[in-house]
Amino acid sequence: MDPSDANTLRRMAGLATPMALRVAVTLGLPDRLLDDAATADRLAEELDVSPVALDLLLGHLATLGVVERTSAGYRTTEFGAHLCAGADGGFTNLLLRLDSAAGRAELAFVELAHSIATGQAAYPRRYGRDFWADLAEQPHLRETFDRQMTLRFHEQIPQIVAGFDWSRFTTIVDVGGGPGTLLAAILTAHPRLRGHLVDVTADARRTLRHLDDRAEVTVRSFFDPLPAGADAYLLSDILHNWDDEHAHRILARCAEAARPAGRVLVIEPVGGRAGTDMDLAMLVIHGGRERRVDEFRELAAPHGLVLDTVTDLTGQRCLLEFASAG
Incomplete structure (x- = not known):
């Protein structure tokens, strides 16, 4: 195999980047760093998270071009601003948040093998109840789902x-x-x-x-x-x-x-x-x-x-x- 092909496939299969983006959005990092750069230590104190782990996350986001390092700390780039709550009406931000209906639902992809083997939804396997029952039990999920549909x-x-x-x-x-x-x-x-x-x-x-x-x-x-x-x-x-x-x-x-x-x-x-990705999502x-x-x-x-x-x-x-x- 051509080494470049192998590297491409590994990048396509990797979970680090999609999860890093979702965690960044859920923590509100793109908005927080849009106009005011901050160090990992300062952000960790604000968010009550591990400073060492947060610095690792920000380092990966920097390699993606979502944030950049400055003398004052990390700052959201023009590219990363697309992840902010106000960008494209908030649609992308809402889809990626792990505490939204869409963001929570996509985590069921870790059970894709179950769906392929059975033809059944993976969501109940991960969360113990189907998507609609989950929305009924958790009003904030229902609210984010309705907002997602509107957007x-x-x-x-x-x-x-x-x-x-x-x-x-x-x-x-x-x-x-x-x-x-x-x-x-x-x-x-x-x-x-x-x-x-x-x-x-x-x-x-x-x-x-x-x-x-x-x-x-x-x-x-x-x-x-x-x-x-x-x-x-x-x-x-x-x-x-x-x-x-x-x-x-x-x-x-x-x-x-x-x-x-x-x-x-x-x-x-x-x-x-x-898109074929929507087939798998459904x-x-x-x-x-x-x-x-x-x-x-x-x-x-x-x-x-x-x-x-x-x-x-x-x-x-x-x-x-x-x-x-x-």
Whole structure:
């Protein structure tokens, strides 16, 4: 083997760098050192951590170009500033924090071998309960997850709203819509449209309150019966969070509520178009995956749903529209 190839593979496989970045962000180092350089001893006293160990961490961050050594101590570089809480709306910072839902979830990758052997999520193996139960038990995790979803969709929402003819409908149920950011944008763009959001938390009431009587929120699981009779039932980034068994249950509820003429709209990354790393993330965290178009078609068929159209909304997400076969 070419020595350079071996070195490249070792760097790719190494855990030191990704964990160093996550610990740095969790400790708040990029923000702390942005405008005020400090020594490892001073920082260690502020953070109540080992000064020797912290100096080792900062030394590695310096080799990565995240911080630099100055006469006054370590300081965040222009490159490292991308890790600050205010950069890109805080999205990267939130994803890397070990005390956030996303940062905690990614640690389940250490159990990837279990997922590959069984096809099941690794998250419960690491934490003793599944991702959603963990969020329910720890409100701060739920808050960071909802914030992550809002930030992730922030730049894509205008494309999602503009890329599909929502005006065809008069009523839409957002199934598992979380904080309600997407539904609020759709209703704002279409004043004649009414919306109903169903989720296990009531957080969306704050987001939708400015829409007067055009928006309603029901605190309920999407495994329970859904409000019936709407023109469309929207599942945005929902099915890839679940294995086939649970995805069937969700689609069954949507099909049940949508009959006879309602549509089921699925917005998700589609397998083969999304990054392969997301396939593994969905497997490890949820036991799910980014399904291909044919897999969506097969998943929907037992529930009397036929795939009508596939619309590219963004570089990451498609909208699959299903109609009743009856």
